[in-house]
Amino acid sequence: MTTVADLIQRDGLIVVCGSGGVGKTSVSAALGVLAATQTEKRVLVLTVDPAKRLANALGLSEFGNAEVQITRDLFKTSKTKLRGSLAAAMIDTKASWDELITRHAPDEATRNSVLQNSLYKNLTERFVHSHDYIAIERLYQAHSCGAYDLIIVDTPPSRNALTVLDAPKRMQDFFSSRLLKLLTANSQWQLLALAAKPFYEIADRLLGKGLLRDVAEFFTLFRTMETGFVERAKKVEALLHDPKTSFAVVTTLEDAPLSEAEFLSAALKERKFSTNLAIANRVIPKELQGDALVQQVQDLNKLLQDTALVSELTDLLSKEEFSAGIDDQSLSKLVTQTLATIENYAQVTTQISVMQSALLDRVAGFADNFVAVPMLETDIADINGLVALGENLNIG
């Protein structure tokens, strides 16, 4: 059974996956804050898509590709203090690709030709899921530089998380593919000799003349970087399979995100990763689950039947806040309406809670362990919000 406390005690990686809109980014940031306040670790939170408010909560006006250290000052108003250190960064695909090309290019000429190739930007945005590759590459880079003990990665929503994990393998496959070899063969005339003529004809008719040649040219350049890329991809893959890497799946207790979480978890298993921890977010708070509230709803119903008590309550209200000239009868009616609404929402809460606990069984079905994080009254707007969410994660 892996708990949040176990996760943050380990050095290594925590990969956080989940459907869109379940609070994955906040959970990742809160895990980072928790680790940096509970341990002396140097922690990095890598995210793909932070809300502006979340950046602000970390005391940053915005994230960039470079890692930014969160200052101790940020914790001034918090009872919890930084024991380790905390940094955050957002993955910028374009910038990361440029860095990568710069690193792997055998010489300056190749580097410049690649960076200036008109197809480069478009290609890096598309082929072999390059966003995903770059996310994982960025992760490896942060890991291997040795500046961090624990790295928490907030992956892209849902199924894309899987293409992220498959990216190193895809990159290796891509370089060893017949496709790339054909495309980058010394002369295109060789290709024609390979009975590819009809294809070229159609491709030219479809795409316009010469486009194919440009693409081939680009990949010929790109192939000179093969060794670097493939080695790197192998290392990244090994890192993901390292026992120090943990996977957490975040979900809310609703059917659609939960189905996604189950799908993700099954797919992780298929790739021989295990879901160490599931985090159920926005759960009805503990005190509102179970019989206590059910009992109180019944009591409230008694109160509604008790006209004498309702009028006593009405007498207690300070009338000056209400619109001028309101009479006792209308006020009493208003109290009854309000109490009925309260009864209704309390009842809805108990119903949701029953449904959530049924769905929680499904969460237990796919993860070694799970924690439930209560629904909050506000969005997370500052460091205290992140600290509080971290504490909730820790208590579970």
Added chain:
Amino acid sequence: MLDRQLLFITGKGGVGKSTIAASLGRAAVAQGKRVLLCEMDAKGALSNLLQTSELSFTPREISPNLSAMTMNTQDALREYVSIFLKTPFVAAIPGLAGIFDFVADAAPGVKEVLVVGKLCYEVRKGNYDIVIVDAESTGHIVAQVAAPTTLRNFVPLGPLNEQTLWMTAILEDPQKTGVVVVTTCQEMAVNEALELVEALQTKTKVDTAAVVVNRVPTEIFTKSQELVFSQLNQAATKSLIVQKLGSSIDLSLQATGLARARRNLATQHIASFRSGLAQLKPINQFLLLPDFSYQPTDFLVNKLSGELEAELS
């Protein structure tokens, strides 16, 4: 918006795109239209919502006047080549389909044009009154609807270029085509929706038919009920209740307080969304749809399509 012929339903992941697409489909059928629903990835969300078996590239009528299909680039390419280039499909040559796929991946707009082209083709054929697309999420939709134009700029000559002209004529006609941007009332979803509307307006000539805020929590109290609620939370009233009733109603108050706080948050985000939209070119329709989470799937689509019909009539 249901009087258009092609609607792209888009938004951040998890906001309920598929649900809205399915519900709009049902609402259009209720208005007597012949509808084609198309999902862009084979995730199966749409078939689940419609409670039917897996969909394929060939449209299938799943209930009277409601057909559905799933998009597939390979099939779209095959169909495109056979219809427009009158050439036997290139996949007949072993190994070459893969290369084509790869190159199509590399050249800007080719895949998108095949996909968008298939949708426009369904509009042009006229077998359906409206084609509703459960489209790609925020990150891809702009590239998708702008693809014919992108491709035209990139490949100035050739048959594909010519083909893009009639597609653009359909896509850029606000009478015919519209994008429906769906969001929930969460901060990130709202911000992404705003950015998307702006990008659609500045980077494409495709009209934004409507903005839909999904899962809006219902209003809990009227203004004067609010006053009663806050006074019920005071010590004097609480102790009277304990004294007379023999038990407190604190948990009920807390539960209602939580629902109320969630509603207030939603209202704030909707307000900031509206003021953000006010900075942009006006949008034809702004719809708020109630929260039906925790409802069974079939019920959800029925309820939402009912709401949409009422809103749109």
